[in-house]
Amino acid sequence: MTEPETTLEGWAPEPGPDLPLERIIDLAFDYRGNTTVVLTDGTELQGYVSNRNADAGEPFIQMFDADGAGPRTIPYSRIRTIKFTGRDTAAGNSYALWRGRRETGGAGRDERARGER
Amino acid sequence: MSVPAAQMWAVAAYVLRQKLRGRRRYPLVLMLEPLFRCNLACAGCGKIQYPAQILRKQLSVEQCLRAVEECGAPIVSIPGGEPLMYPEIGRLVDELVRRGKYVYLCTNAIQLKEKLEAGLFTPSGHLSFSVHLDGPRAEHDESVCREGVYDQAVEGIREALRRGFRVTTNSTLFEGASPLRMREFFDEMMDLGVEGMMVSPGYSYSKAPDQEHFLRKSRTHELFARMLSKPKWRWRFNQSPLFLRFLMGKHDYECTPWGNPTFNLFGWQRPCYLLQEGYAHSFQDLMENTRWERYGRKSGNAKCRDCMVHCGFEATAVNETFGSLRGFVETVAVTVTGRL
Numbered sequence: 098m099t100e101p102e103t104t105l106e107g108w109a110p111e112p113g114p115d116l117p118l119e120r121i122i123d124l125a126f127d128y129r130g131n132t133t134v135v136l137t138d139g140t141e142l143q144g145y146v147s148n149r150n151a152d153a154g155e156p157f158i159q160m161f162d163a164d165g166a167g168p169r170t171i172p173y174s175r176i177r178t179i180k181f182t183g184r185d186t187a188a189g190n191s192y193a194l195w196r197g198r199r200e201t202g203g204a205g206r207d208e209r210a211r212g213e214r
Numbered sequence: 215m216s217v218p219a220a221q222m223w224a225v226a227a228y229v230l231r232q233k234l235r236g237r238r239r240y241p242l243v244l245m246l247e248p249l250f251r252c253n254l255a256c257a258g259c260g261k262i263q264y265p266a267q268i269l270r271k272q273l274s275v276e277q278c279l280r281a282v283e284e285c286g287a288p289i290v291s292i293p294g295g296e297p298l299m300y301p302e303i304g305r306l307v308d309e310l311v312r313r314g315k316y317v318y319l320c321t322n323a324i325q326l327k328e329k330l331e332a333g334l335f336t337p338s339g340h341l342s343f344s345v346h347l348d349g350p351r352a353e354h355d356e357s358v359c360r361e362g363v364y365d366q367a368v369e370g371i372r373e374a375l376r377r378g379f380r381v382t383t384n385s386t387l388f389e390g391a392s393p394l395r396m397r398e399f400f401d402e403m404m405d406l407g408v409e410g411m412m413v414s415p416g417y418s419y420s421k422a423p424d425q426e427h428f429l430r431k432s433r434t435h436e437l438f439a440r441m442l443s444k445p446k447w448r449w450r451f452n453q454s455p456l457f458l459r460f461l462m463g464k465h466d467y468e469c470t471p472w473g474n475p476t477f478n479l480f481g482w483q484r485p486c487y488l489l490q491e492g493y494a495h496s497f498q499d500l501m502e503n504t505r506w507e508r509y510g511r512k513s514g515n516a517k518c519r520d521c522m523v524h525c526g527f528e529a530t531a532v533n534e535t536f537g538s539l540r541g542f543v544e545t546v547a548v549t550v551t552g553r554l
Contacts, residue, residue, distance in 0.1 A: 165267035
């Protein structure tokens with residue numbers, strides 16, 4: 098039995114005692130879609146979080162902008178929160194869905210192939 | 215075994231040099247990912263799920279060559295994404311061959327015939343097309359989620375062989391793989407004339423769509439023991455015999471995550487080709503500042519518990535061959551007798 102797919106898409110967490118910023122950053126790093134990084138001064142940066150290093154002397158994230166420029170490095174200390182605003186590219190591609198398409202004759206179109214645009 | 219003598223000697227000499235220098239950790243194969251774009255979306259792949267602006271990006275040839283120099287590994291494997299979609303793949307391969315690297319271009323071969331006809335590559339003992347084929351036609355097309363891909367790949371292989379290129383195959387096996395069908399597949403590949411085959415169990419990428427069909431350790435041993443028992447003399451594998459014996463349950467190795475370091479758009483991937491725990495800005499940073507004790511089976515890391523993939527364990531097997539008399543004698547014995 099396939100478990101229902103879960104995604105963080107659309108989630109706008111607020112850091113707190115039960116949800117530290119470090120955890121939100123970890124989830125954003127693991128997220129395969131664009132996010133909105135909200136800085137402590139209120140600035141919002143949209144893009145893909147490609148790296149994070151919590152072990153560095155000054156912990157930081159790295160992100161590519163929505164137009165692909167980057168990566169820019171942002172210290173944890175400048176981040177208020179991260180919102181999961183972009184489409185989760187790892188969601189909705191389940192094997193079960195592919196099998197379903199295949200059984201209805203649609204798999205040959207390979208709708209999930211990436212990067213051919 | 216089918217690794218050409220010159221390549222085997224180059225790798226052996228490299229490993230011995232590392233040992234003489236007292237290097238505890240050294241790379242064997244650089245996994246160079248110049249792009250994440252792919253013309254397939256396989257159920258077991260967790261490599262291509264990125265937003266559009268990331269998929270449009272690619273490394274420059276110069277960035278690739280800098281990584282190759284930094285790393286120093288004698289073998290460069292170019293996966294991706296699909297490397298034949300990289301616009302400068304011809305120049306990149308030329309530069310790597312000129313530097314004396316052994317290049318494995320890992321491709322689904324959909325575009326192979328077209329690229330060969332365009333004259334993009336020159337045959338060389340240093341270049342092998344490593345064609346992704348997960349088994350016979352039905353199994354492969356199911357694995358890559360598109361019908362007709364097996365036939366396209368075989369057509370590409372035939373064209374490459376006709377033009378004098380080295381061609382190997384690379385098969386990732388999942389739950390449900392049939393030992394008998396795989397033995398038939400090995401026969402097919404030998405009939406086709408490929409130089410050698412590589413086989414490995416799949417890894418359960420957290421981002422891969424298909425999470426149900428990855429092999430667990432005991433199932434891996436069972437599958438490979440049945441598949442490789444009494445191997446036919448004509449079968450040739452382009453990998454360490456000790457690694458194959460490890461898959462069959464005849465050895466219990468620990469992972470060598472630094473053996474196949476990975477470089478891509480984001481930097482040097484920590485800790486290995488399969489796990490993405492962060493990126494280092496340089497190869498030195500990767501080697502010196504990764505907390506290696508967190509990875510491998512003995513670490514207790516759940517992500518490593520069932521992993522038996524070649525990118526982690528083939529380097530261990532090669533180190534065993536050149537690091538112990540027992541390993542060397544065993545490797546020679548298997549190579550000479552063909553008995554796994």
